[in-house]
Amino acid sequence: MNTLSILYIFLFYVAMIALVAGIINKLLQYKRVPAPLKIAVTPAPLTKPGVVYRFFTEVVLFNSLFRATKWTWIFSFLFHASLLLAFFRHLRYVISPDSFIWPLVNNLVVQSFGHYAGFTMLIGLLGLLARRIFVDRVRYISSPSDYLMLLLILGIAGSGLSIVYVSHTDIVQLKAFIMGLFYFDWQNLPSDTLLLAHVTMVLFLALIFPVSKLLHAPGLFMAPTRYQLDNPREKRHLSEWGAELEKDGRNS
Numbered sequence: 001m002n003t004l005s006i007l008y009i010f011l012f013y014v015a016m017i018a019l020v021a022g023i024i025n026k027l028l029q030y031k032r033v034p035a036p037l038k039i040a041v042t043p044a045p046l047t048k049p050g051v052v053y054r055f056f057t058e059v060v061l062f063n064s065l066f067r068a069t070k071w072t073w074i075f076s077f078l079f080h081a082s083l084l085l086a087f088f089r090h091l092r093y094v095i096s097p098d099s100f101i102w103p104l105v106n107n108l109v110v111q112s113f114g115h116y117a118g119f120t121m122l123i124g125l126l127g128l129l130a131r132r133i134f135v136d137r138v139r140y141i142s143s144p145s146d147y148l149m150l151l152l153i154l155g156i157a158g159s160g161l162s163i164v165y166v167s168h169t170d171i172v173q174l175k176a177f178i179m180g181l182f183y184f185d186w187q188n189l190p191s192d193t194l195l196l197a198h199v200t201m202v203l204f205l206a207l208i209f210p211v212s213k214l215l216h217a218p219g220l221f222m223a224p225t226r227y228q229l230d231n232p233r234e235k236r237h238l239s240e241w242g243a244e245l246e247k248d249g250r251n252s
């Protein structure tokens with residue numbers, strides 16, 4: 001096996017461990033932070049099924065963003081929907097042709113939607129970047145990391161499309177490399193520049209994900225403003241530590 005492949009095998013494991021451990025650590029941290037007040041953003045649901053419905057419309061339709069600003073919603077929705085389609089297209093690199101889900105992934109619909117999603121992803125990202133650059137109040141509150149994330153994902157989408165249109169890679173060898181990572185049966189990684197650029201940016205994204213603004217994806221589910229019920233009159237709100245204090249008689 002060549003040195004480059006050994007380096008990338010190492011980088012893949014490091015990045016994946018950092019990604020998974022980092023996200024779990026952050027979510028546990030969010031879970032530990034007490035929510036002493038009722039801070040549900042109103043109009044908020046009165047029942048638990050209402051909370052589920054609220055999350056559904058937030059996650060699938062980006063409801064509150066739609067109410068806030070239509071242009072940002074259009075570009076943001078376009079980007080995230082494209083990301084999902086590209087994800088489905090990439091599944092063919094990690095699913096064996098013998099698996100029963102292979103036909104669900106390797107068919108014309110998933111593969112062509114997933115491919116054209118590369119272009120719509122670029123449009124969405126360029127729109128979001130233009131918003132940061134040209135809208136005064138957004139530019140004022142933008143930090144370098146806001147731009148870095150957009151440029152990084154633009155780089156990933158751009159290099160991905162270039163693999164298709166500029167210079168192909170050896171997909172069979174790439175798949176052997178990826179499957180080898182799962183089964184600890186390590187194989188060479190194709191060494192063409194565009195693939196290496198694509199994969200290196202993806203690994204960097206995975207490394208920084210747990211300490212970046214992209215944590216909003218799993219973090220949304222831990223937000224009291226979204227998961228709390230609007231029932232302060234029916235039920236007194238007490239955080240866990242508030243209840244402990246009260247039990248000990250230290251809160252009266």
Ligand code: HEM
Pocket residue numbers: 083086089090093114115116117118119121153156157158159160161163164168169174195198199202
């Ligand atoms: C280790 C993870 C990844 C590997 C091995 C990988 C590999 C590839 C390859 C080989 C292609 C060319 C497809 C072809 O020739 O048919 C591609 C395309 C692409 N990739 Fe990735 N990719 C990875 C992760 C990602 C991620 C995380 C994103 C998005 C943020 C992404 C976005 C794209 C896009 C937009 C395209 C062009 C659309 C298409 O698939 O035709 N990739 N990727």
